[in-house]
Amino acid sequence: MTRYAALLRGINVGGINIKMVDLRNTFSDLGFDNVKTVLASGNVLFDSDRADVPALECGIETALRAEFHYEAWVFVLEVDTIRRIVDNYPFDPEREGWHPYVLVSPEPEVLDELASLRDELDPEIERVQAGDGVLYWEVERGMTLKSRFGKRTGAPKLKAFTTTRNLRTLRKLLV
Numbered sequence: 001m002t003r004y005a006a007l008l009r010g011i012n013v014g015g016i017n018i019k020m021v022d023l024r025n026t027f028s029d030l031g032f033d034n035v036k037t038v039l040a041s042g043n044v045l046f047d048s049d050r051a052d053v054p055a056l057e058c059g060i061e062t063a064l065r066a067e068f069h070y071e072a073w074v075f076v077l078e079v080d081t082i083r084r085i086v087d088n089y090p091f092d093p094e095r096e097g098w099h100p101y102v103l104v105s106p107e108p109e110v111l112d113e114l115a116s117l118r119d120e121l122d123p124e125i126e127r128v129q130a131g132d133g134v135l136y137w138e139v140e141r142g143m144t145l146k147s148r149f150g151k152r153t154g155a156p157k158l159k160a161f162t163t164t165r166n167l168r169t170l171r172k173l174l175v
Helices: 020-029 053-068 079-087 108-115 148-153 167-172
Strands: 002-008 033-037 043-048 074-078 098-104 126-130 134-140 163-166
Touching: 002 053, 002 079, 002 163, 020 033, 020 043, 020 053, 053 074, 074 079, 079 167, 098 167, 108 126, 108 134, 108 148, 126 148, 134 148, 163 167
Parallel strands: none
Antiparallel strands: 002 043, 002 074, 033 043, 098 134, 098 163, 126 134
16 A cells, blocks of 8 residues: 545635545545545545556546536645655745745646746745756745746646645645
């Protein structure tokens, strides 16, 4: 069995409200074991003997669409991968007045496009650095949605290809 984390994009914000007990039940109904939700922002831990991550994502998205009637986007990562992502965060995660974020995408061209903004960013407000399958992002508190990178990552065309998590949330997935 492999321990996975499913990162759901856009739930419990913007009118898509899902109770965590209902989300756990949906994952259990899919045949996953040891299902646990973390926070109320679309983080689900589960065990599965299935190794085909794209098939896992597709099955979860299909079930979420059927059960909760919304356009679901799911990113599944092995917990060991999340540990590596957390361990490789390149900025000071405890920097006072700043948020440590990780943007996840399985699409290298999307990551490359967003990483290309690096030199255009004001380092007094935000910084990004490419990682393995992720972009690490540090942004001044209060500027997440106002910053150049924040505005770009919020573009509707990226909904199906990215999700962002605070590093502290990812750490909670490791406990």
